[in-house]
Amino acid sequence: MRGWICLAALALASSPLAARPPSPPTPLFASDAPIHITITGPISNLVSNRREVPRPGTLTVPGEGAYPITLTPRGITRLASDVCQFPPLRVEFTRPPPAGSLFQGQRKLKLVAHCKRDPDFQQKVLLEYAAYRMYNLMTPQSFRVRLANIDYVDNGKPYVSRLGFFIEDFGDVAKRNGMSVAHMGPLVALQQIEPRSAARQAVFEYMISNYDWSERAGPQGTECCHNSRLMTAGPGSLLTTVPYDFDFSGLVDAPYAGPPEGIPIRTLRDRNYRGYCAHMNEARAAAAEFSAKRGELLGVLATIPGMSDRTRASAASYLGGFFQDLDSGKIFRSCVN
8 A cells, every 4th residue: 555645544534632531431331241131123124134224122221221222234244144144233322321321321332243043153252252352451442342141022022042242432442542533534644553553453463363454444435444443642643543343353263254365374264464564663562562461361261251161272272373473473474564
């Protein structure tokens, strides 16, 4: 990606707000304890008709009551009915949940659903959830997630009960870090990116073997970036990268994911470093931070409710390969100019 092309993005950036003090997390994302909720609505219609059109429903929290919501299918790959039997959802509250409630302060949330009805597919959901939790361990500049046991009710009739998880709104991520959301054009110059956050993300994506991301580009006609968001501390500040959407990683190893073209790997579980060569000093520092937290990162797996012993052991073994690459220096045999 040529820098002279990326400079066009400078004119598309909106003026960020002045730096603000950090805010505490909202109640939903202040804890890692799983929640139990009921979502009622035209579930079978959502499943059979994936149009991204809001449908009315309710979200019920035991002890709090029911909140009116709309449910909208969302996503790209997982939205397709031949990929997932159940689509990811956007949950939007049609009026603000009351103060003191679990969903206080929420307006619109992404819900990662179970994709397949097969109970074994729950392990894929938990592995992606674990990836978010691992990145939380490395930096507060990350999306928080909340695991949920969800009873889906289709117009009064039980439909299915499955695990899923909510993803924190990006505006709240920025507020927690005393920053503001940066709205950019589809291309961003490398010089605009804060090197430490970019290097940290690249090392993390290598750890989970994920190639479905970009820190500097988004799909044509959209804001930057692909499966990354950008935030800033204020006017003139560099852009901090925050990754999300890890289902195409080797760690999760979803059946619909595969290696992308143009990267020298045979399978999605083969690792190839995709960070920028210009950030190599920061990448080596990030690698040292990951290495120092090896026990804590692997320990995240033991904290995930519902994760099977087999899944936990397999994930730990796979992550062990990452730490071997750190020890040997293999991780940085490639980089992107």
